[in-house]
Amino acid sequence: MTVIESPRTxxxxxxxxxxxxxxxxxxxxxxxxxxxxxxxxxxxxANLMVGEGVKAIDFGFVAGKWxxxxxxxxxVLMLWLALIHGANGMRTLINxxxxxxxxxxxxxxxxxxxxxxxxxxxxxxxxxFDPCPAGSPADxxxxxxxxx
Amino acid sequence: MSTTTTRTxxxxxxxxxxxxxxxxxxxxxxxxxxxxxRITGVAIFxxxxxxxxxxxxxxxxxxxxxxxxxxxxxxxxxxxEVALVGAIVFHAYNGIRVILVDFWSWATRNQKVLFYxxxxxxxxxxxxxxxxxxxxxxxx
Numbered sequence: 001m002t003v004i005e006s007p008r009t010x011x012x013x014x015x016x017x018x019x020x021x022x023x024x025x026x027x028x029x030x031x032x033x034x035x036x037x038x039x040x041x042x043x044x045x046a047n048l049m050v051g052e053g054v055k056a057i058d059f060g061f062v063a064g065k066w067x068x069x070x071x072x073x074x075x076v077l078m079l080w081l082a083l084i085h086g087a088n089g090m091r092t093l094i095n096x097x098x099x100x101x102x103x104x105x106x107x108x109x110x111x112x113x114x115x116x117x118x119x120x121x122x123x124x125x126x127x128x129f130d131p132c133p134a135g136s137p138a139d140x141x142x143x144x145x146x147x148x
Numbered sequence: 149m150s151t152t153t154t155r156t157x158x159x160x161x162x163x164x165x166x167x168x169x170x171x172x173x174x175x176x177x178x179x180x181x182x183x184x185x186r187i188t189g190v191a192i193f194x195x196x197x198x199x200x201x202x203x204x205x206x207x208x209x210x211x212x213x214x215x216x217x218x219x220x221x222x223x224x225x226x227x228x229e230v231a232l233v234g235a236i237v238f239h240a241y242n243g244i245r246v247i248l249v250d251f252w253s254w255a256t257r258n259q260k261v262l263f264y265x266x267x268x269x270x271x272x273x274x275x276x277x278x279x280x281x282x283x284x285x286x287x288x
Contacts, residue, residue, distance in 0.1 A: 030247050037240045044233060049277070053284035054229065057217050059210035062203070079200065086193035093190065118200045125204045133209065140210035 011095070025088055032081040039078040063131035063142040072126050079122045087115045177263040185242050188235035195232055226285030230278055237273045241266045 014020045046065075048054055065071040090111055098104040132145035141147055202220075205213040219225060245262045248255035255262055 030243075030250070033240075033243045033247070037244070040236060040240070044236070044277075048229070048233070048281055048284075053281055054226065055221055055284050057220070059206060059213045062206050062213070082196055083200075086189070086196055089189045090193055093186070114197065118197065121204055122200045125207045129206060136210050140214065 029085060029088060032085045036078070036081050036085060039074060039081070042074070043078060059140055060142040063129075063145075066126065066129050067131060067142070067144065076123055076126050079126075080119060083115055083119055083122075087111055177260040181242055181245065181259075181263050181266070184238060185246070188239040188242075191235050192232075192239060221285070223285060226282065229285075230274075230281060233277055233281070234270070234274055237277075238266070238270050241269050241273075 010022070014022065047057060066075075091108065094104060094107045094111070098107060131142055132147060133141075134147075136147070138145075138147050202216045203213075205216050220229070242263075245255075245259070245266050248262065249259045250256075
Protein backbone atom coordinates (compact mmCIF):
# COMPACT_ATOMS: atom_id res chain seq x y z
CA MET A 1 0.00 0.00 0.00
CA THR A 2 1.24 3.43 -0.92
CA VAL A 3 1.65 5.77 2.02
CA ILE A 4 0.62 9.33 1.20
CA GLU A 5 2.58 11.87 3.22
CA SER A 6 0.76 14.63 5.04
CA PRO A 7 0.27 17.65 2.75
CA ARG A 8 2.15 19.77 5.30
CA THR A 9 5.27 17.58 5.16
CA UNK A 10 8.10 19.81 3.88
CA UNK A 11 10.28 18.49 1.06
CA UNK A 12 13.24 19.42 3.23
CA UNK A 13 13.21 20.81 6.75
CA UNK A 14 13.35 24.58 7.25
CA UNK A 15 16.82 25.95 8.04
CA UNK A 16 17.53 26.10 11.77
CA UNK A 17 18.97 29.59 11.53
CA UNK A 18 18.66 32.52 9.17
CA UNK A 19 15.78 33.47 6.91
CA UNK A 20 13.04 30.89 6.31
CA UNK A 21 12.42 31.66 2.63
CA UNK A 22 9.39 29.38 2.32
CA UNK A 23 7.73 31.06 5.29
CA UNK A 24 8.25 34.51 3.78
CA UNK A 25 6.95 33.22 0.45
CA UNK A 26 3.82 32.03 2.26
CA UNK A 27 3.40 35.42 3.94
CA UNK A 28 4.08 37.26 0.66
CA UNK A 29 1.31 35.38 -1.16
CA UNK A 30 -1.24 36.48 1.45
CA UNK A 31 -0.02 40.07 1.92
CA UNK A 32 0.35 40.76 -1.82
CA UNK A 33 -2.94 38.98 -2.51
CA UNK A 34 -4.93 41.36 -0.32
CA UNK A 35 -3.27 44.45 -1.88
CA UNK A 36 -3.71 43.01 -5.39
CA UNK A 37 -7.45 42.55 -4.79
CA UNK A 38 -7.74 46.33 -4.29
CA UNK A 39 -5.31 47.26 -7.10
CA UNK A 40 -6.75 44.89 -9.73
CA UNK A 41 -10.41 45.55 -8.90
CA UNK A 42 -9.63 49.28 -9.19
CA UNK A 43 -7.79 48.67 -12.48
CA UNK A 44 -10.70 46.65 -13.90
CA UNK A 45 -13.28 49.20 -12.72
CA ALA A 46 -11.42 52.19 -14.22
CA ASN A 47 -10.69 50.45 -17.53
CA LEU A 48 -13.76 48.24 -18.14
CA MET A 49 -16.70 49.67 -16.14
CA VAL A 50 -16.36 53.46 -16.37
CA GLY A 51 -17.77 55.13 -19.51
CA GLU A 52 -17.57 52.96 -22.61
CA GLY A 53 -15.25 50.47 -20.93
CA VAL A 54 -12.91 48.48 -23.16
CA LYS A 55 -14.09 50.42 -26.25
CA ALA A 56 -12.64 53.65 -24.85
CA ILE A 57 -9.11 52.26 -24.43
CA ASP A 58 -6.51 53.56 -26.89
CA PHE A 59 -3.16 55.38 -26.79
CA GLY A 60 -4.82 58.60 -25.65
CA PHE A 61 -6.58 56.77 -22.79
CA VAL A 62 -3.32 55.32 -21.48
CA ALA A 63 -1.50 58.65 -21.93
CA GLY A 64 -4.26 60.38 -19.96
CA LYS A 65 -3.93 57.89 -17.09
CA TRP A 66 -0.12 57.95 -16.94
CA UNK A 67 -0.08 61.74 -16.99
CA UNK A 68 -0.80 61.30 -13.29
CA UNK A 69 1.83 59.81 -10.94
CA UNK A 70 -1.10 58.23 -9.07
CA UNK A 71 -1.88 55.79 -11.92
CA UNK A 72 1.81 55.36 -12.77
CA UNK A 73 2.54 54.10 -9.26
CA UNK A 74 -0.75 52.15 -9.15
CA UNK A 75 0.27 50.26 -12.30
CA VAL A 76 3.92 49.74 -11.32
CA LEU A 77 2.93 48.45 -7.88
CA MET A 78 0.39 46.15 -9.53
CA LEU A 79 3.06 44.94 -11.99
CA TRP A 80 5.60 43.99 -9.30
CA LEU A 81 3.17 42.50 -6.80
CA ALA A 82 1.21 40.52 -9.40
CA LEU A 83 4.17 39.20 -11.38
CA ILE A 84 6.04 38.00 -8.29
CA HIS A 85 2.81 36.57 -6.82
CA GLY A 86 2.15 34.75 -10.10
CA ALA A 87 5.74 33.53 -10.43
CA ASN A 88 5.71 32.12 -6.90
CA GLY A 89 2.45 30.35 -7.73
CA MET A 90 3.99 28.89 -10.89
CA ARG A 91 6.98 27.75 -8.80
CA THR A 92 4.54 25.78 -6.65
CA LEU A 93 3.17 24.09 -9.77
CA ILE A 94 6.66 23.27 -11.06
CA ASN A 95 7.48 21.71 -7.67
CA UNK A 96 4.21 19.76 -7.72
CA UNK A 97 4.31 18.42 -11.26
CA UNK A 98 8.02 17.82 -11.99
CA UNK A 99 10.65 15.77 -10.22
CA UNK A 100 13.87 17.36 -8.99
CA UNK A 101 16.35 17.38 -11.87
CA UNK A 102 17.31 19.13 -15.07
CA UNK A 103 13.77 19.72 -16.34
CA UNK A 104 12.73 21.31 -13.06
CA UNK A 105 15.84 23.52 -13.05
CA UNK A 106 15.25 24.63 -16.65
CA UNK A 107 11.60 25.46 -15.94
CA UNK A 108 12.50 27.52 -12.87
CA UNK A 109 15.27 29.30 -14.76
CA UNK A 110 12.86 30.14 -17.60
CA UNK A 111 10.34 31.41 -15.05
CA UNK A 112 12.82 33.67 -13.27
CA UNK A 113 14.25 34.96 -16.56
CA UNK A 114 10.87 35.83 -18.10
CA UNK A 115 9.65 37.49 -14.91
CA UNK A 116 12.86 39.54 -14.55
CA UNK A 117 12.66 40.74 -18.18
CA UNK A 118 8.98 41.70 -17.84
CA UNK A 119 9.53 43.53 -14.53
CA UNK A 120 12.30 45.66 -16.06
CA UNK A 121 10.36 46.19 -19.30
CA UNK A 122 7.09 47.13 -17.58
CA UNK A 123 8.75 49.50 -15.10
CA UNK A 124 10.72 51.25 -17.87
CA UNK A 125 7.60 51.57 -20.04
CA UNK A 126 5.61 53.28 -17.28
CA UNK A 127 8.34 55.72 -16.21
CA UNK A 128 9.90 56.56 -19.61
CA PHE A 129 6.54 56.85 -21.38
CA ASP A 130 6.18 59.84 -23.71
CA PRO A 131 2.50 60.82 -24.08
CA CYS A 132 3.26 63.14 -27.02
CA PRO A 133 5.75 61.32 -29.31
CA ALA A 134 7.02 63.60 -32.08
CA GLY A 135 5.77 62.89 -35.59
CA SER A 136 2.68 60.92 -34.54
CA PRO A 137 -0.74 61.65 -36.11
CA ALA A 138 -2.39 64.39 -34.07
CA ASP A 139 -5.74 62.56 -33.84
CA UNK A 140 -4.12 59.64 -31.98
CA UNK A 141 -2.57 61.84 -29.27
CA UNK A 142 -4.17 62.92 -25.98
CA UNK A 143 -5.77 66.37 -26.04
CA UNK A 144 -3.07 67.95 -23.82
CA UNK A 145 -0.31 67.43 -26.41
CA UNK A 146 0.83 70.59 -28.29
CA UNK A 147 0.44 68.73 -31.61
CA UNK A 148 -3.11 67.59 -30.89
CA MET B 149 -23.19 12.06 19.85
CA SER B 150 -22.92 12.75 23.60
CA THR B 151 -23.06 9.05 24.43
CA THR B 152 -20.16 8.21 22.16
CA THR B 153 -17.72 10.98 23.04
CA THR B 154 -16.44 9.23 26.16
CA ARG B 155 -15.77 5.95 24.40
CA THR B 156 -12.37 5.09 23.10
CA UNK B 157 -12.38 5.50 19.32
CA UNK B 158 -12.37 2.16 17.56
CA UNK B 159 -12.04 1.14 13.97
CA UNK B 160 -15.33 0.87 12.06
CA UNK B 161 -16.76 -2.65 11.99
CA UNK B 162 -16.66 -2.84 8.22
CA UNK B 163 -13.47 -1.45 6.66
CA UNK B 164 -14.23 0.93 3.83
CA UNK B 165 -13.42 -1.09 0.76
CA UNK B 166 -15.34 0.77 -1.95
CA UNK B 167 -15.71 4.35 -0.72
CA UNK B 168 -12.59 6.25 0.41
CA UNK B 169 -14.52 7.32 3.51
CA UNK B 170 -14.96 10.62 5.26
CA UNK B 171 -11.39 11.54 6.08
CA UNK B 172 -10.36 12.47 2.53
CA UNK B 173 -11.21 15.88 1.13
CA UNK B 174 -11.39 14.43 -2.38
CA UNK B 175 -14.51 15.46 -4.29
CA UNK B 176 -15.68 17.94 -1.67
CA UNK B 177 -15.76 21.76 -1.49
CA UNK B 178 -12.11 21.99 -0.39
CA UNK B 179 -10.90 20.10 -3.43
CA UNK B 180 -12.89 22.25 -5.87
CA UNK B 181 -11.68 25.39 -4.13
CA UNK B 182 -8.09 24.18 -4.62
CA UNK B 183 -8.60 23.04 -8.24
CA UNK B 184 -10.30 26.28 -9.30
CA UNK B 185 -7.70 28.41 -7.48
CA ARG B 186 -4.92 26.62 -9.35
CA ILE B 187 -6.55 26.75 -12.81
CA THR B 188 -7.57 30.42 -12.50
CA GLY B 189 -4.11 31.30 -11.14
CA VAL B 190 -2.28 29.76 -14.11
CA ALA B 191 -4.69 31.38 -16.58
CA ILE B 192 -4.23 34.81 -14.98
CA PHE B 193 -0.43 34.40 -14.94
CA UNK B 194 -0.22 33.73 -18.68
CA UNK B 195 -2.63 36.58 -19.43
CA UNK B 196 -0.41 38.86 -17.32
CA UNK B 197 2.66 37.94 -19.41
CA UNK B 198 0.80 38.87 -22.61
CA UNK B 199 -0.80 41.97 -21.07
CA UNK B 200 2.58 43.46 -20.05
CA UNK B 201 3.89 42.91 -23.60
CA UNK B 202 0.83 44.43 -25.31
CA UNK B 203 0.81 47.44 -22.97
CA UNK B 204 4.53 47.95 -23.67
CA UNK B 205 3.59 48.86 -27.25
CA UNK B 206 2.63 52.35 -25.97
CA UNK B 207 6.40 52.88 -25.91
CA UNK B 208 6.69 51.88 -29.60
CA UNK B 209 4.06 54.11 -31.21
CA UNK B 210 0.40 55.16 -30.83
CA UNK B 211 -0.41 53.20 -34.02
CA UNK B 212 1.15 49.97 -32.68
CA UNK B 213 -0.72 50.22 -29.36
CA UNK B 214 -4.05 51.06 -30.99
CA UNK B 215 -3.67 48.11 -33.37
CA UNK B 216 -3.16 45.60 -30.57
CA UNK B 217 -5.84 47.09 -28.31
CA UNK B 218 -8.33 46.89 -31.20
CA UNK B 219 -7.98 43.11 -30.90
CA UNK B 220 -9.21 43.36 -27.29
CA UNK B 221 -12.35 45.17 -28.52
CA UNK B 222 -13.61 42.40 -30.84
CA UNK B 223 -16.68 40.31 -29.83
CA UNK B 224 -14.60 37.12 -29.33
CA UNK B 225 -12.11 38.88 -27.07
CA UNK B 226 -15.00 40.65 -25.33
CA UNK B 227 -16.29 37.22 -24.28
CA UNK B 228 -12.75 36.25 -23.34
CA GLU B 229 -12.60 39.29 -21.04
CA VAL B 230 -15.71 37.99 -19.23
CA ALA B 231 -13.85 34.70 -18.66
CA LEU B 232 -10.73 36.58 -17.54
CA VAL B 233 -12.61 38.78 -15.08
CA GLY B 234 -14.48 35.69 -13.86
CA ALA B 235 -11.16 33.95 -13.18
CA ILE B 236 -9.70 37.01 -11.41
CA VAL B 237 -12.78 37.55 -9.23
CA PHE B 238 -12.89 33.87 -8.19
CA HIS B 239 -9.14 33.81 -7.45
CA ALA B 240 -9.47 37.01 -5.39
CA TYR B 241 -12.44 35.89 -3.30
CA ASN B 242 -11.17 32.35 -2.85
CA GLY B 243 -7.77 33.77 -1.86
CA ILE B 244 -9.47 35.75 0.92
CA ARG B 245 -11.18 32.48 1.93
CA VAL B 246 -7.77 30.76 2.10
CA ILE B 247 -6.40 33.55 4.32
CA LEU B 248 -9.42 33.36 6.63
CA VAL B 249 -9.15 29.56 6.88
CA ASP B 250 -5.43 29.95 7.72
CA PHE B 251 -5.79 32.58 10.44
CA TRP B 252 -9.28 32.25 11.97
CA SER B 253 -10.43 29.06 13.68
CA TRP B 254 -14.12 29.76 12.95
CA ALA B 255 -13.29 29.94 9.25
CA THR B 256 -11.27 26.71 9.46
CA ARG B 257 -14.31 24.90 10.89
CA ASN B 258 -16.66 26.50 8.36
CA GLN B 259 -14.50 26.33 5.24
CA LYS B 260 -17.28 24.55 3.32
CA VAL B 261 -19.76 27.35 4.03
CA LEU B 262 -17.12 29.90 3.01
CA PHE B 263 -16.71 28.15 -0.35
CA TYR B 264 -20.41 28.76 -1.07
CA UNK B 265 -20.02 32.37 0.14
CA UNK B 266 -17.21 32.75 -2.43
CA UNK B 267 -19.45 31.31 -5.17
CA UNK B 268 -22.32 33.61 -4.13
CA UNK B 269 -20.16 36.76 -4.11
CA UNK B 270 -18.66 35.70 -7.45
CA UNK B 271 -22.15 35.41 -8.99
CA UNK B 272 -23.13 38.86 -7.65
CA UNK B 273 -19.92 40.47 -8.96
CA UNK B 274 -20.30 38.86 -12.38
CA UNK B 275 -23.95 39.98 -12.54
CA UNK B 276 -22.72 43.55 -11.99
CA UNK B 277 -19.89 43.29 -14.53
CA UNK B 278 -21.04 41.07 -17.41
CA UNK B 279 -24.11 42.97 -18.77
CA UNK B 280 -22.34 46.32 -18.68
CA UNK B 281 -19.19 44.93 -20.33
CA UNK B 282 -21.10 43.05 -23.06
CA UNK B 283 -23.17 46.16 -23.85
CA UNK B 284 -19.89 48.06 -24.31
CA UNK B 285 -18.45 45.30 -26.49
CA UNK B 286 -21.49 44.75 -28.72
CA UNK B 287 -23.10 48.19 -29.02
CA UNK B 288 -20.47 50.93 -29.10
